[in-house]
Amino acid sequence: MRSVARPLPPGQFELGSFPRFGLLAYAKRWPRLTQAGAIRVYGDGMQPFLLNNSLAALSRVEQRSDFHCVTTWSQTNLAWSGWRFSDFYQKLVLPNCVAEANTKFVVMYGMDGYRSILPLADLLACDVLLADRLQGEPLAIEHGAPLRLVAPAHYGYKSVKHLCAIEFLDSAEAFRPVGMRFMAHPRARVQSEERGVGLSGRVLRWLYRPLVGLVIARFARASAQHLPHQYADD
Numbered sequence: 001m002r003s004v005a006r007p008l009p010p011g012q013f014e015l016g017s018f019p020r021f022g023l024l025a026y027a028k029r030w031p032r033l034t035q036a037g038a039i040r041v042y043g044d045g046m047q048p049f050l051l052n053n054s055l056a057a058l059s060r061v062e063q064r065s066d067f068h069c070v071t072t073w074s075q076t077n078l079a080w081s082g083w084r085f086s087d088f089y090q091k092l093v094l095p096n097c098v099a100e101a102n103t104k105f106v107v108m109y110g111m112d113g114y115r116s117i118l119p120l121a122d123l124l125a126c127d128v129l130l131a132d133r134l135q136g137e138p139l140a141i142e143h144g145a146p147l148r149l150v151a152p153a154h155y156g157y158k159s160v161k162h163l164c165a166i167e168f169l170d171s172a173e174a175f176r177p178v179g180m181r182f183m184a185h186p187r188a189r190v191q192s193e194e195r196g197v198g199l200s201g202r203v204l205r206w207l208y209r210p211l212v213g214l215v216i217a218r219f220a221r222a223s224a225q226h227l228p229h230q231y232a233d234d
């Protein structure tokens with residue numbers, strides 16, 4: 001638990017709420033609940049397996065961390081609960097790998113067709129979680145149920161929601177990001193303002209910031225259409 005407030009990273013502002021957010025194309029894409037089963041885990045040099053209830057065997061961790069979207073909004077002090085990615089890797093993935101496995105990258109896939117890649121080394125940081133709870137409640141569909149990645153040191157676009165598959169790769173060569181090329185930095189570290197590729201973080205701040213309100217409104221409208229009962233009294 002954090003006792004002293006950290007200053008926001010460069011170019012970020014405190015939004016004061018935690019909206020459903022993403023690339024506009026994903027506003028109306030939702031996971032089909034029938035798909036909400038096991039997560040496929042597979043890749044180079046490993047025996048594929050399904051992640052059913054095996055996470056429950058790992059120790060649950062609670063974590064307060066800040067969330068930084070690349071478009072410059074941040075929401076600080078979110079209370080997540082789930083399992084450390086490093087625990088998942090060491091206890092559940094490694095036993096299924098051949099001895100000489102040489103994993104360098106991990107691709108995470110969402111049930112809405114979203115995907116993202118990170119170096120394995122970044123995912124092994126102790127604040128990277130596979131989370132199924134937020135603010136003391138089961139993760140809502142808007143925020144990535146049934147399970148999402150939370151990687152606080154990286155921009156939000158790396159924290160894939162609605163996980164359905166996790167792929168371990170020796171090389172990132174074949175990976176194709178969603179969205180446009182400039183939007184997908186291979187690491188996207190918030191502290192070094194790695195917002196995108198080919199354009200500096202400072203330039204991208206000014207390109208992205210005017211879009212924040214519009215994207216939040218578009219995602220909120222799509223949520224109200226998809227979940228009419230939850231939004232009926234709003």
Ligand SMILES: Nc1nc2c(c(=O)[nH]1)N[C@H]1C(S)=C(S)[C@@H](COP(=O)(O)O)O[C@H]1N2
Nearest residue numbers: 019020021022026110114143156159160161
């Ligand atoms: N499956 C999936 N994961 C996703 C996205 C998405 O559209 N689909 N959007 C990403 C982006 S750009 C951000 S900022 C965060 C937003 O998380 P939130 O909707 O819980 O605020 O999710 C990330 N993970």
Ligand SMILES: [Mo]
Nearest residue numbers: 069070156157
């Ligand atoms: Mo984002």
